[in-house]
Amino acid sequence: MFDIKSSDNEYVAGTYGRFPIEIVSGKGSLVYDANGKEYIDMGSGIGVTAFGLCDDEWVKATSQQLATLQHMSNLYYTEPCAKLAKLLCEKTGLKKVFFGNSGAEANECAIKVARKYASEKKGDDYFTIITLKNSFHGRTITTLSATGQDHFHKLFNPLTDGFIHAEAGNIAQLNELVDNNKVAGIMLECVQGEGGVIPLSADYVKAVAEIANKNDIVLIIDEVQTGNGRTGKLYSYMHFGINPDVVTTAKGLGGGLPIGACLMGEKVKDVLGKGDHGSTYGGNPVCCAGAVNIISRIDDKLLQSVSAKSEYIFNALSGQEGIESVSGMGLIIGIKTAKPVAEVMKYCMDNGVLCLTAKDKLRLLPALNIPQEVLEKAIEIIKQACK
Numbered sequence: 027m028f029d030i031k032s033s034d035n036e037y038v039a040g041t042y043g044r045f046p047i048e049i050v051s052g053k054g055s056l057v058y059d060a061n062g063k064e065y066i067d068m069g070s071g072i073g074v075t076a077f078g079l080c081d082d083e084w085v086k087a088t089s090q091q092l093a094t095l096q097h098m099s100n101l102y103y104t105e106p107c108a109k110l111a112k113l114l115c116e117k118t119g120l121k122k123v124f125f126g127n128s129g130a131e132a133n134e135c136a137i138k139v140a141r142k143y144a145s146e147k148k149g150d151d152y153f154t155i156i157t158l159k160n161s162f163h164g165r166t167i168t169t170l171s172a173t174g175q176d177h178f179h180k181l182f183n184p185l186t187d188g189f190i191h192a193e194a195g196n197i198a199q200l201n202e203l204v205d206n207n208k209v210a211g212i213m214l215e216c217v218q219g220e221g222g223v224i225p226l227s228a229d230y231v232k233a234v235a236e237i238a239n240k241n242d243i244v245l246i247i248d249e250v251q252t253g254n255g256r257t258g259k260l261y262s263y264m265h266f267g268i269n270p271d272v273v274t275t276a277k278g279l280g281g282g283l284p285i286g287a288c289l290m291g292e293k294v295k296d297v298l299g300k301g302d303h304g305s306t307y308g309g310n311p312v313c314c315a316g317a318v319n320i321i322s323r324i325d326d327k328l329l330q331s332v333s334a335k336s337e338y339i340f341n342a343l344s345g346q347e348g349i350e351s352v353s354g355m356g357l358i359i360g361i362k363t364a365k366p367v368a369e370v371m372k373y374c375m376d377n378g379v380l381c382l383t384a385k386d387k388l389r390l391l392p393a394l395n396i397p398q399e400v401l402e403k404a405i406e407i408i409k410q411a412c413k
C-alpha cells in the first residue's frame with residue numbers, strides 16, 4: 027500500500043510541520059481522514075474553502091468550466107475572468123482588477139502599482155512602502171520584506187529595499203515616517219491574521235486613510251485573509267468607512283482554487299499598462315468560475331449569518347475557564363488560552379475538531395456557511411480543550 031506519510035516526509039520539501047493525520051475527503055464543514063474518522067473543520071484550509079468542502083453549487087460551477095475550457099492564455103478574452111472582474115468592481119466601487127494566483131502575488135501587484143504611481147507622479151526616489159509591525163503579507167522575497175515580523179526575515183537577506191514598519195495604533199509615528207521618508211504606499215491588514223488575530227482600532231484605520239489621502243500616498247488594504255465575507259462584510263475595510271486605493275485578496279476568493287486579485291480604485295486604475303505586469307495562470311477560467319460562484323453568494327443574508335455566528339462564538343467562549351481573551355471580527359477569531367496552544371490543538375484534534383493557530387493563540391476560520399449545530403458542537407469541544 028502507498029504510505030502517504032513516509033513518502034511525503036521523504037519527497038516533499040520539509041517546509042511544513044504537518045499534524046499526523048491524512049485527510050482524504052470532505053463535505054461542507056466535515057472532513058474525513060484515512061481511517062474514516064470525522065472532524066469538524068474550523069480552519070477551512072486557512073480561510074480558503076469559504077463555502078466548505080465540495081460545496082454542490084461551487085463544484086457544479088467549477089466542473090462545468092473545467093469541461094468547457096480549463097485554461098487560455100491572457101492573449102485572448104475569456105468570460106469567467108471578465109465576469110469576476112465586473113462583479114468585484116460593482117460590489118466594491120473599485121475600478122479595475124489584476125488577477126494572479128495567490129495572496130503574495132496580489133500584494134506584489136499592489137506594491138508595483140504604488141511604486142509606479144509614485145514614480146510617475148513624484149519621482150523615482152518615492153518608493154518606500156510603510157507596513158505595520160506584526161503584519162503578514164506573504165512569502166516571496168518582496169512580500170517578506172513587507173511583512174513586519176523579523177523572524178521571517180532571518181537567513182533570506184538581502185530582502186527587497188524600501189520597506190519600513192510602523193507601530194500599529196501609533197498615529198504620531200506614522201505622520202513622522204511619512205514626513206521623513208519618500209513614501210509611495212501604506213499597506214495594512216485591518217485584522218492582523220497571522221500576527222494573532224488582532225483587529226486595528228477604527229480610529230487608527232481612519233487616521234491612516236486620511237494621512238494617505240492628504241499626502242497622495244497609495245493606500246493598500248491586504249484583504250487576503252479578511253476578505254470575501256470573512257469579517258461579516260464583503261471586505262473588512264468596509265467596517266471603517268474608508269476608500270482604499272488598492273485592495274488585495276486571495277484565500278477565500280476562489281472557494282478552494284488558487285486565485286489572487288489586486289483591485290485598483292479610481293486614482294490608480296490606469297497605472298498598469300500593457301507589459302507592466304502579467305501572469306500565465308492569472309484569470310484562469312476555472313478559478314474565476316469558482317470565484318464568481320463564491321462572490322455572487324456573499325449577500326446580506328450570508329453576511330448577517332456570519333456576524334450572528336461570530337457573536338455566538340464570542341459569547342460562548344469569553345470568560346470561560348482557561349480562556350484569557352477572544353479577539354477578531356466575524357469568523358476570523360483568535361483565542362488566548364491559559365494552556366499552551368499546542369495542547370489545546372491536540373485535545374481538539376483527538377476529539378474531532380481541526381483548528382489553526384496564530385502566534386500563541388488558537389485561531390478559528392470556519393466556513394462562512396458552517397451549520398449552527400456543527401459550530402456549536404465544535405465550540406463545546408474547544409471549551410473542554412481549554413479547561
Ligand SMILES: *Cc1c(COP(=O)(O)O)cnc(C)c1O
Nearest residue numbers: 128129130162163164219250251
Ligand atoms: C495568507 C496571507 C498572505 C499570503 O497569501 P498566499 O496565498 O499564501 O501567498 C498575504 N497576506 C495575508 C494577510 C495573508 O493572510
